[in-house]
Amino acid sequence: MALLRYKNDKYLKQEESRQELGFGKQVGEAQRLVNRDGSFNVKRVGSSILDRINIYHELITCTWPQFFMIVVVYFMVVNLLFAGLYNVIGMEHLQGADMSTPTMRFMDAFFFSAQTLTTVGYGRIAPTGLLMSTVASLESLLGLMGFAIATGLLYGRFSRPIAHILYSDKAVVAPYLDMTGLMFRIVNARDNQIIDLSVEVNLSMLQKDEHGRKTRSYNRLHLERSQVNFFPGSWTIVHPITDESPLFGMSQEELLEKHAEFLILIKGTEDTFNQTVHSRSSYHAEEVIFGQKFVSMFGEIDSSGHVVLDLSKLSETNPVPLASELFPEE
Incomplete structure (x- = not known):
């Protein structure tokens, strides 16, 4: 059996430079990669019962x-x-x-x-x-x-230390500085402290390759701030939609057409046990709202001098007009 002769490294370089999160390129169009609770939509078949039992x-x-x-x-x-x-x-x-x-x-x-x-x-x-x-x-x-x-x-x-982090029900596209940004909000639901918290957001979309086949592409999104030392309150994570962003010029209809999904990985240190904890979630294109902005979760300082953080407002938003080069005013 003859082996294929090596010709050039164009395809090899493409594969080596392609970002991969572990899901592969051949994924169904309507399939969600990560559920809101952080679980993966992967079903293993073909293995023995003993291998599956844990x-x-x-x-x-x-x-x-x-x-x-x-x-x-x-x-x-x-x-x-x-x-x-x-x-x-x-x-x-x-x-x-x-x-x-x-x-x-x-x-x-x-x-x-x-x-x-x-x-x-x-x-x-x-x-x-x-x-x-x-x-x-x-x-x-x-x-x-x-x-x-x-x-x-x-x-x-x-x-067992667990990062009980709550995510807003929706992600929003709202004005940010002199542009627009993709935003979602998180909060620590428990009194324990998580320090050195870092977040990574990747965008998964269906793209057509040079042969017309649909494959998944992955892009890591640049964040306004990807790490904080302390996490006592809420944190609105922002991806500025600049001209270098893969979201630049895209509407919600295009996100839906490409089955876009924003994959989130959060990592921090739980200070009680001094162990690393993780939290995963995702937002599908259907869960991204354009022209909404999160309301503040902070209330007035109470009589004991504590800042009041209202967790019931985690997903509460108000409509806001979008005005930028991406979404100009009419």
Whole structure:
């Protein structure tokens, strides 16, 4: 099999200079790359079930209601299984159990299982015989291991630093200095402090190559300010639309036609644990409003001398006329 002969490095240089965020060029037109919650629209197929299973990651990243529901379901299922096993072995081997009715026998077996699993052991019911004692011992071992894992997961969830940054519902194109700018706003929703906060915004659009095929292009947008040392209040992130901006001369209809998406990556240091935290989000062209400007979130200083920051105004905007070389007054 003959290999292609090297001719020139034009295409090689194009590929090396092309900005790539990791999504590739061949992406569906209507597909959103990053959801508002920061998750990616990628579905992996073709791998084995064992490769896809990551129980620790799922239990650490799931919501608190889901985590507690999993713990309760695990507790109930294990006790029901062992209660059934005790009934199969024979309730006469559980000294002190109520044998009056089948329901009472099962209930006593269930609560004995719960006491054995948690190693509480009130003492009213005790196993007799080798088989029953062996099963009860195995359940107590399972309980020690299970609750040790649950405790570790609980600690991991509490100790895991998270950047709980809120994004405005929309991005806006509004007057900025003597031009226009693309803007969106963020705020730290918690009382913990994030320092050395940096932001990166990339624009993804569909472009036609020299062969007429649609591929995605990526451009990093220059920001008015890409880093702040402290983040106690809100931060309006601005991309000035100069003649060097890929947005220069583009209307909202053109952004929609090109399926434009603004990909945001925020990185900072959470000072409580002194660890780096990240936050991701995006704005699709449908979520960019022209001729709106964010209202101030700051209120009057209260009686204790604190500046009031109203988080309910994070996405609140007012209409504003656009007047610049890009959008001249009529």
